Amino acid sequence: MSLLVVGSVAFDSVKTPFGEVEDVLGGSATFFSTSASYFTDVRLVAAVGEDFPERHVNFLKMREIDVTGLERAKGKTFRWKGQYGYALNEAETLDTQLNVFESFRPDIPDQYKDSDVVFLANIDPDLQRDVLRQVDKPRLVAADTMNFWIEGKRESLMETLKLVDILLINDGEARQLTGEHNLVKAARAIFSMGPSTLVIKRGEYGVLLFHGDAVFAAPAYPLEDVFDPTGAGDTFAGGFMGYITSIMDFKESVVRRATVMGSVMASFNVEDFSLNRIRDLDYKEIEGRYREFKTLAHFDDI
């Protein structure tokens, strides 16, 4: 089974209370595909500039990610600069240089068109639909979005949501999208827009999954050393979608396990800058952390 992701590949400069890095590998499609590569075949579509070093491409290849769709465009690679305080729950963006990402028009290679599952990372909702027009008939479509599109391109986003099975957003975005503060009500409103599954990411508080009538609360792992939350949401999405694609079943028990698998991958990712911690995990480490989540959430019947 194959999983197509369309999003960004970027250089991140990040400052946290624990350190600082400059122009390290980042971007939604990078975190997503690296995380998903532990579970399934991943096909990547993104654009980078002429300044993008071959070693990063080789890293993606090493993870057996198909980079046929990684377009090298004239100009510089998308750059993001941000910093976090001790709370680590929200980045303050210091600088954004869209560069080649500004004129990015996803061009889906022929050999990607039969992808079983599509993940539309956080890009312009017009482009998200453009991707869906180019693929044959995926069995599952998932998408992320953000406040920028909810505010600025609401109508287009609504058109995209009609085509989306799974929406992955954070709690603030769910509230903004629906005008409902209560997340149960927000979930119902989002279901009426198209998706039948909603994943609400709540950072250090874990994830709330709405899947049909079922609700599942996955905790976040209380880590002693959270180093850098950049990419945690995309890493979650990669583990979540990668696990679902590997099973290619969409029943509730699978989606619950996938939610924990996404949380497992995100818990690794925040332990170091960039993709350092998830570059080369042993599958045994992933299984071990999954069991720790199991222990973390376990309680007996009364």
Next chain:
Amino acid sequence: MSLLVVGSVAFDSVKTPFGEVEDVLGGSATFFSTSASYFTDVRLVAAVGEDFPERHVNFLKMREIDVTGLERAKGKTFRWKGQYGYALNEAETLDTQLNVFESFRPDIPDQYKDSDVVFLANIDPDLQRDVLRQVDKPRLVAADTMNFWIEGKRESLMETLKLVDILLINDGEARQLTGEHNLVKAARAIFSMGPSTLVIKRGEYGVLLFHGDAVFAAPAYPLEDVFDPTGAGDTFAGGFMGYITSIMDFKESVVRRATVMGSVMASFNVEDFSLNRIRDLDYKEIEGRYREFKTLAHFDDI
């Protein structure tokens, strides 16, 4: 087995986006003892004024709470007035009239002195130690506190913490008490102050339990209608301590179940103003909600 609680009995005036009530029954000891009364024998110590109606005392008696220690003092009952916005996560205090609570000196009745378990609700840490001097030898001591004492009476609070087995506080208080933003580090710091169990209440995000080396994350139930969060923390503590006292075992599996039981009781409490929702629950309702928590948190092994 018997559970002694020392705290406040009060009149609350509360405004939420969903309604408004005036001078309704409230106070930490009231929420705590009502919640705990579903699980064990409760003995209450608090002070009320001459304006406190007999029907409230009769309600507590109806719940089989021992009110021998409910002192009726000259003056008026403690009054608190607050309001909540749509986020419902933090009350804005509009008015506090301590009244008889200002000169409250807990006087533990002789027949209470053999209590097995003691819960020191959020009162002056000097008074918390004063209570412990008056009881024989409880098998378990639990306490709550707040930012007011952490800032203003730190040394006294530290003396109290040496005598406390279980500390129940919210995440902001844990951070303020220890100067550690990371809750794993905060838990370790609190363990070095005395307690061997730490319950961190996180409102709509549930509860994080540190018990020796074990960590347990209990979700909060995603309710569609949260009406009034007043008393949720004390109602949690009542369910938690009441359940532990009923089993009188302090092993990890019991404390995990107690954490969920506290969350169950709190989830009922927020569904209506004052104690309206937890005045007269059917035990079957409690068991049913516990099973819903079980479903909410369940996922299979991979």
